[in-house]
Amino acid sequence: MILSGKAALAGVLGWPVAHSRSPRLHGFWLERHGIDGAYVPLPVKPEDFPSAVKALAALGFRGANVTIPHKQAAFQACDEVDDHARRLEAVNTLVFDGGRIRGSNTDGVGFMNHLRQSIPGWNAETGPAVVLGAGGAARAVVVALIDAGVPTLRLVNRTREKAEALAGTFGGPIEVADWGQWDTVLRDASLVVNTTSLGMEGHGPLEVDLDALPASAVVYDIVYQPLKTDLLRVARTRGNATVDGLGMLLHQARPGFEAWFGVRPEVDDELRAFVLRG
Incomplete structure (x- = not known):
């Protein structure tokens, strides 16, 4: 043009x-x-x-x-x-x-609109949400989920102090959990969101054991390079519904x-x- x-x-x-x-x-x-x-x-x-x-x-x-x-x-x-x-x-x-x-x-609007477009009928009140990471993207996702009405939000970060600082900022239903305690963190979760750069091209792998995650839970990775991250691949293999990160970019x-x-x-x-x- x-x-x-x-x-x-x-x-x-x-x-x-x-x-x-x-x-x-x-x-x-x-x-x-x-x-x-x-x-x-x-x-x-x-x-x-x-x-x-x-x-x-x-x-x-x-x-x-x-x-x-x-x-x-x-x-x-x-x-x-x-x-x-x-x-x-x-x-x-x-x-x-x-x-x-x-x-x-x-960012939060883009995240939530893409989640609802990808998983029609998704209900925040179904069960706990788990958010991995405590950086800038996590802040937007946490606020969006709190506003949507999640009953509990489990915040997990490799540096626990950073997660505690974020929880202190927003309060509400946030519970800080230790990285690696996946059996406890994921057992009854209805949504898992990766907001870290782990799994992105040029970054380290995201190592999360999904064995305790219910098959009904949704797994969302905001990374879109690659589009199909290892987290989403494993989740899809075990039957979980998955949402990739490209739609968040488009909607925001x-x-x-x-x-x-x-x-x-x-x-x-x-x-x-x-x-x-x-």
């Missing part, structure tokens, strides 16, 4: 950012809807982030997505943030609006695209196949 001088511009801020599939994702939606616009990768060093955000706004960008390691810095850069971003103290979507910078966090992108380009896009099989080919 040939851009005019009035093209709407947006992008993704990260360091590094070359691996991001967001430009391919948003490019697909721009083409599908015939929008005069562009979405570009924006590699920005951490020390340059505040000035880069101001420069993008001055250059007429409509906004940007924010990925590692800038989500906390983006929170600080905003003039206003939504309630979800305030709870997480992290922003993944920026909208430049009349000289003001508005921030939101759509929708609110930003609508804010910048004025169209509410759909997440469907055609989009998923296109992003996977990239």
Whole structure:
């Protein structure tokens, strides 16, 4: 598509950012809807982030997505943030609006929408949820699950102190459990979510013994490189329903695209196949 001088511009801020599939994702939606616009990768060093955000706004960008390691810095850069971003103290979507910078966090929404799309009829109240990890992604998933009404949320991290700090921040039904105590942690769980980078290409393996997990439980891995992680492969072999991480990426992108380009896009099989080919 040939851009005019009035093209709407947006992008993704990260360091590094070359691996991001967001430009391919948003490019697909721009083409599908015939929008005069562009979405570009924006590699920005951490020390340059505040000035880069101001420069993008001055250059007429409509906004940007924010990925590692800038989500906390983006929170600080905003003039206003939504309630979800305030709870997480992290922003993944920026909208430049009349000289003001508005921030939101759509990670939890993306996680939950993809879970419900993948497992129709899933009910948070069915039983305990287990979350592996205590980093930024875990924060978004934990809040989403608490808001959805899980009766108990077992938080497991290799460094227990970090899990305890997260539990102290959000309170509610969170119980911190020790890494490796899988018989106890998984025995009656209805959902297991891996939010760590373990199992991702270039990272170490995720070693979780699923023997105690009920066959009725759902296993969700937010990693999408590879799409079929060892965790999902083992879970599928033993009969558990599984959810991969690509859909979370696709769903979390929708609110930003609508804010910048004025169209509410759909997440469907055609989009998923296109992003996977990239």
